[in-house]
Amino acid sequence: MRWNNLTGIVTPVEHQPERQFSPAVSNLFLDALSGQTGPRPPFWFMRQAGRYLPEYREIRAQADGFLDLCYTPERAARVTLQPIDRFRPDAAILFSDILVIPDAMGQEVGFSEGFGPVLTPVTSQADLERLDPARTLDHLAPVFETVRLVRAELPDDVALLGFAGAPWTVATYMIEGGSSRDFNQVKGWVISEPSAAAAMLGMLVEATTEYLVAQVEAGAQALQLFDTWASAVPASSFETLVISPTRQIVDGVKARTPDVPIIGFARGIGPRLADYVRETGIDAVGLDSAITFDQARELQDICPVQGNLDPAYLLAGGPPMEAAANQVLDQLADGPFVFNLAHGIHKDTPFAHVEALAEQIRDRGAGA
Amino acid sequence: MRWNNLTGIVTPVEHQPERQFSPAVSNLFLDALSGQTGPRPPFWFMRQAGRYLPEYREIRAQADGFLDLCYTPERAARVTLQPIDRFRPDAAILFSDILVIPDAMGQEVGFSEGFGPVLTPVTSQADLERLDPARTLDHLAPVFETVRLVRAELPDDVALLGFAGAPWTVATYMIEGGSSRDFNQVKGWVISEPSAAAAMLGMLVEATTEYLVAQVEAGAQALQLFDTWASAVPASSFETLVISPTRQIVDGVKARTPDVPIIGFARGIGPRLADYVRETGIDAVGLDSAITFDQARELQDICPVQGNLDPAYLLAGGPPMEAAANQVLDQLADGPFVFNLAHGIHKDTPFAHVEALAEQIRDRGAGA
Numbered sequence: 001m002r003w004n005n006l007t008g009i010v011t012p013v014e015h016q017p018e019r020q021f022s023p024a025v026s027n028l029f030l031d032a033l034s035g036q037t038g039p040r041p042p043f044w045f046m047r048q049a050g051r052y053l054p055e056y057r058e059i060r061a062q063a064d065g066f067l068d069l070c071y072t073p074e075r076a077a078r079v080t081l082q083p084i085d086r087f088r089p090d091a092a093i094l095f096s097d098i099l100v101i102p103d104a105m106g107q108e109v110g111f112s113e114g115f116g117p118v119l120t121p122v123t124s125q126a127d128l129e130r131l132d133p134a135r136t137l138d139h140l141a142p143v144f145e146t147v148r149l150v151r152a153e154l155p156d157d158v159a160l161l162g163f164a165g166a167p168w169t170v171a172t173y174m175i176e177g178g179s180s181r182d183f184n185q186v187k188g189w190v191i192s193e194p195s196a197a198a199a200m201l202g203m204l205v206e207a208t209t210e211y212l213v214a215q216v217e218a219g220a221q222a223l224q225l226f227d228t229w230a231s232a233v234p235a236s237s238f239e240t241l242v243i244s245p246t247r248q249i250v251d252g253v254k255a256r257t258p259d260v261p262i263i264g265f266a267r268g269i270g271p272r273l274a275d276y277v278r279e280t281g282i283d284a285v286g287l288d289s290a291i292t293f294d295q296a297r298e299l300q301d302i303c304p305v306q307g308n309l310d311p312a313y314l315l316a317g318g319p320p321m322e323a324a325a326n327q328v329l330d331q332l333a334d335g336p337f338v339f340n341l342a343h344g345i346h347k348d349t350p351f352a353h354v355e356a357l358a359e360q361i362r363d364r365g366a367g368a
Numbered sequence: 369m370r371w372n373n374l375t376g377i378v379t380p381v382e383h384q385p386e387r388q389f390s391p392a393v394s395n396l397f398l399d400a401l402s403g404q405t406g407p408r409p410p411f412w413f414m415r416q417a418g419r420y421l422p423e424y425r426e427i428r429a430q431a432d433g434f435l436d437l438c439y440t441p442e443r444a445a446r447v448t449l450q451p452i453d454r455f456r457p458d459a460a461i462l463f464s465d466i467l468v469i470p471d472a473m474g475q476e477v478g479f480s481e482g483f484g485p486v487l488t489p490v491t492s493q494a495d496l497e498r499l500d501p502a503r504t505l506d507h508l509a510p511v512f513e514t515v516r517l518v519r520a521e522l523p524d525d526v527a528l529l530g531f532a533g534a535p536w537t538v539a540t541y542m543i544e545g546g547s548s549r550d551f552n553q554v555k556g557w558v559i560s561e562p563s564a565a566a567a568m569l570g571m572l573v574e575a576t577t578e579y580l581v582a583q584v585e586a587g588a589q590a591l592q593l594f595d596t597w598a599s600a601v602p603a604s605s606f607e608t609l610v611i612s613p614t615r616q617i618v619d620g621v622k623a624r625t626p627d628v629p630i631i632g633f634a635r636g637i638g639p640r641l642a643d644y645v646r647e648t649g650i651d652a653v654g655l656d657s658a659i660t661f662d663q664a665r666e667l668q669d670i671c672p673v674q675g676n677l678d679p680a681y682l683l684a685g686g687p688p689m690e691a692a693a694n695q696v697l698d699q700l701a702d703g704p705f706v707f708n709l710a711h712g713i714h715k716d717t718p719f720a721h722v723e724a725l726a727e728q729i730r731d732r733g734a735g736a
Binding site for chain 2: 179181182183184185187188190191192231233234235236268269270271272289290291292293295310311312313315316317318320321324327342343344346348
């Protein structure tokens with residue numbers, strides 16, 4: 001369901017800058033992102049609001065499609081807060097999707113249950129010219145309202161994390177028309193139509209920068225950029241497709257909200273992570289599970305790291321999960337560190353496993 | 369279609385050791401794998417026999433499913449030879465699939481057009497116990513017959529490359545029941561059921577070793593192990609899931625056919641490639657497109673490398689493809705090197721692009 005079908009359900013709020021939320025209470029997550037090491041490592045879990053939670057499935061069933069859920073502030077706010085009530089992580093992540101940006105720019109975006117996102121792919125210059133990044137703020141007004149609602153209800157010691165997809169990753173969906181395994185269409189397009197590709201990445205930089213700044217103005221206290229498919233970028237295009245657009249967004253956001261830390265999460269880029277950190281200007285870096293602890297500690301010399309328990313351990317639970325989580329904590333919690341997963345919680349994960357993991361991390365502080 | 373439905377179509381051939389094919393004519397591909405640098409770099413292309421070729425689609429349409437094509441020696445041999453007739457690469461790769469191994473062991477394996485492989489997933493100890501690696505040679509007799517037919521028809525200066533999937537990658541399909549994006553099921557299973565996982569990897573090592581040795585005995589002159597989903601393995605499990613099974617296969621094959629070079633192609637493992645080469649005993653290494661030229665040249669100090677033009681360039685064609693291919697050649701052809709793609713040819717690739725690339729590489733020799 002598209003945003004313009006939703007005016008009967010949500011009350012769009014005029015976009016206007018607001019004061020940044022400044023909690024008096026210290027927040028372990030924000031402290032870690034500023035390079036501090038607190039009494040225990042902070043934690044949150046990617047996709048902590050999601051299908052593995054029965055209370056999520058209940059609200060999801062009431063919504064008229066996935067985007068409807070993202071664009072209905074009361075529901076999106078409730079979903080954002082559900083894992084906070086259950087597990088009390090140190091950060092709530094806004095419930096939304098990286099594909100709200102192409103939706104806002106005018107591309108047809110849908111989600112089919114069990115199959116993932118389906119977009120009418122951009123296949124021509126005319127398709128490209130129909131996209132308009134200037135529509136972002138109006139179209140995504142419900143998301144900013146969600147941010148306000150969440151921040152108003154969130155305990156002071158829980159930070160609110162906004163996010164967006166990095167341009168390359170969002171572009172893969174826009175050109176491929178959905179998920180891809182080999183990314184040949186989008187990569188072929190970048191090669192054959194470099195100026196169109198540059199134009200689209202430029203639009204995405206513009207829209208994403210506006211979107212993130214508006215999230216901060218509505219109450220987000222930190223931001224994460226997801227570059228999930230950075231792994232697919234050939235070495236020779238890494239600067240153009242990953243580094244440069246990310247740096248432009250970081251520069252643009254920091255020019256307007258300099259104090260809000262930005263976490264970069266470029267998955268599967270292995271040895272290029274240190275360059276990614278240095279060249280984009282991000283404040284902290286998310287780690288996937290292929291990153292060794294040696295590499296992670298080297299990165300900690302440059303910036304705080306976030307990660308990297310493989311979500312397969314959370315799916316499995318029990319002593320193997322406990323041992324693997326302890327290993328992550330033992331190896332990384334002495335430096336600036338946010339405990340997280342290496343990617344999102346799998347939908348079949350028993351929430352008791354998530355509860356146990358949250359308790360384990362909190363106990364770490366009690367024992368320290 | 370399963371192997372046991374095929375007895376009316378193919379004539380299974382008794383498995384028996386045969387003399388190894390020893391061409392009098394020198395082969396640039398085999399020379400490169402032995403560390404030599406010849407008058408021009410040899411080349412072949414992953415998935416060079418495939419849907420992008422009209423003559424492939426014609427034979428594919430006559431077959432009763434994808435496995436039927438793999439198991440009908442006359443057809444599989446024709447398909448293997450099609451790209452040789454068109455582009456005259458320096459190696460033919462046997463037309464088969466990595467999933468013939470679970471099929472041979474007794475798992476239900478099917479292929480649905482446009483969706484990929486569909487397997488009845490292994491979900492219990494009972495499922496596991498029904499698998500029998502000892503059936504491999506009988507079940508895959510048609511594949512060995514294909515190898516014989518191809519070797520008999522192949523020009524002497526074109527090498528015949530056999531292949532198999534590495535155990536981890538094959539296991540992902542066996543447990544997930546098909547392609548996966550996050551591999552949580554198989555990774556969760558490895559964590560929760562380590563002894564079952566070890567048993568299955570052991571079966572795969574046994575079946576794959578037999579399968580590869582039999583390919584050599586039928587006429588294959590080199591082998592490639594595809595570990596396509598090595599990228600998904602957490603750092604902490606890399607030894608168990610990738611290195612160890614690969615080393616066992618390499619050891620097992622070399623114990624019986626010591627002179628046949630083995631190319632390891634573990635995709636997306638970035639900084640772990642050098643360890644992968646050293647610890648598995650493979651003779652040459654395939655490179656994906658995320659590998660930088662600096663890293664590739666460092667690897668060339670250890671062993672011959674094969675790669676790594678992104679197939680997106682082949683899809684795009686024209687001057688960008690030519691420039692990118694020249695860059696690969698300029699950077700890597702001074703050392704032991706086989707020109708190839710970073711992964712398989714995309715089905716929408718115009719074959720004229722492949723023709724142009726083959727000509728460009730051959731001209732490299734003429735100009736040198």
